[in-house]
Amino acid sequence: MTPDPALLETTRCLCLASRRAARTITREFDQALRPHGLRATQFTLLAALHLAGPKSIGELAELLSADRTTLTRNLAVAEQHDWVVLRAAPGDARSRIAAIKHRGTRALAAALPAWRETQRGLGEKIGAPAAASLRKLAGGPCTAAPSSSKPERIPRKRLSKSRAAIRHQTNHPVNR
Amino acid sequence: MTPDPALLETTRCLCLASRRAARTITREFDQALRPHGLRATQFTLLAALHLAGPKSIGELAELLSADRTTLTRNLAVAEQHDWVVLRAAPGDARSRIAAIKHRGTRALAAALPAWRETQRGLGEKIGAPAAASLRKLAGGPCTAAPSSSKPERIPRKRLSKSRAAIRHQTNHPVNR
């Protein structure tokens, strides 16, 4: 099987690059925040809520450039930790407003030094230009990225294998 | 609740920036690859296997700067799609070698034009300097990022609430 030379260009994939960078950076922050009981995602969520004040789920999703349903799940986690509270919007029964709670603020404050140190170290390691570039890529400080128009939904091809529990069954001799 | 001004700096969080960028970019690639039945992660995985040839799970994890157990799961998905095959290493019964299969190569080839177009468009949109910076951040083309020393494992704080099925129970009036 001769590797297609045309595939060489895939080593420059920007998606891979962004994901690798995010994985590596996230691991570092998660490590640093671990003693304080929250991860990077939850830290970000709490910080955003603290700074921006109570926000609906949709607003929060746009603020963080995440899918709305992702925010629903992430907020559920924060709610279980008693970091945030979700209540119906006064004027619109469809909307739910998320607000940070006392415990959330406390967790945030406790984790802040570790975050700051990690942020400082990483900024130093990658250099100011790379940091600036990364922020620019993300769409500025907590500013919604330009989502422009909704792309047409193309259904994803699925396995015929039904949704039969992803058993990850293996034939590995180990652990059998 | 007055927002702590000290938290303003968290809007410059490099972790948030990298994750936001990765989310946005991944969505774009996933959209483009959807008609071909694979996502960015699987595309990357197949491309890496095609270019690098058969590789053990550990090697692959390092190559892609991902956790080894993550690769185990991702490879299981690829295996279910019949894109790759996993077999025991000849010299070492502990190790499993992943190799791309015919169907994997075909899927890769079919998706390549869409990938290329997305890559081109994104590169144009963010500009060459940002693209270069992103690749540098990721650690170069499929070169393992410097993992240096293993950090000490600090156990994560957990909810006392046991692992009681993440029911995401809500008291939202909607959908009841």
Add this chain to the structure above:
DNA sequence: TACATGTACGTGTATCTACACTTATCTACG
């Protein structure tokens, strides 16, 4: 050779991410 140690990997659990679909509510217009 027997055993201590290290290595490669799988599994359980939790979280993060997003698409497809559905429900409830709101708004505009007749």
Add this chain to the structure above:
DNA sequence: CGTAGATAAGTGTAGATACACGTACATGTA
């Protein structure tokens, strides 16, 4: 007022990510 269309959100499903822990195998040393 009534209803069609728009809007906000929840749920089912699937995949991506990684930590904690356990198992099987390899290797070096007494």
